[in-house]
Amino acid sequence: MNPVNTQPYTLPQDAVWLITGCSSGIGRSLATLLASKPTQRLIATARNPSTLTYLPSHPNILKLALDVTSPASVDAAFTAAAARFGADFHLDVVVNNAGYSLSGDTEAATEAEAHQELETLFFGTARVTMRAVGVMRQDRDPATGRFRGGLVFNISSLAGLCAFPGHAYYHAGKFAVEGWTESVAREMKGEWNVNFCIVEPSGVKTNFEGHGKARIEPHPAYASEEMPARKLEMYVNMGIKSGVGMMEPAQVAEMLFHIASRGECVPLRLPLGGTSWKMAKAKAEGFLRDLELVKELSTFGGQGV
Structure with a gap:
């Protein structure tokens, strides 16, 4: 397979960052951090740009409306960014952070709920990423003629590694982001130096229990407290309330x-956070054990077909 991220990445002094979902959580914290870096340039986006008032007004900061589910909105944001930064516009780091969690009984999910979740988590990430790649792969340093390259952070989750009951469409979106990102990363020409990082945090103290979390209408067949999804909800709520193991x-x-x-x-x-790293390792080890169990079946009785 074509190797990925083969060259060390050097962040330019005047790097331009584009972040989706800056209204709260990880996006807001990263935008705040970058705003404190005098030479870094920031394109902070949110569906509602009025939520970005926490950022100062500064020539290096551009606040834009961007709805990742709308191709027209994505196009408009990239056009506005290029217009703002002028002829020397380059895009160095993109952070696809916009998203929300959809939880509940999968049998009760509506077509609209399922499609909206995948549209936001997966297709939104895909369309922003490919617009960014189109800029990054053509960007050369005028002094050396070498490609400047770039870096795409696609924010996945522990939910992109391990699946739990009651979050099927959220997992579907994050698993899709993981496979899609790996495939696209392997399409890159090495000299372009376009890099990808799939970030898989475990618990983060965000507002996912607020407007960042949508719930499917409960299904009566899954209502019992003994059902797996109900048990998981109880443990998750206990963890959120205690904050134990949750990252800032x-x-x-x-x-x-x-x-x-x-x-x-x-x-x-x-994998980001001790919980995510441990569960990723446990899943990999479990997968190897499961492979051995089905070896005879997989190879048609050892015939190596």
């Missing part, structure tokens, strides 16, 4: 900036 959004923001600025090769996948 600022910690995630600091790590993203560290990955971009450390001058090393970018990891394709980054």
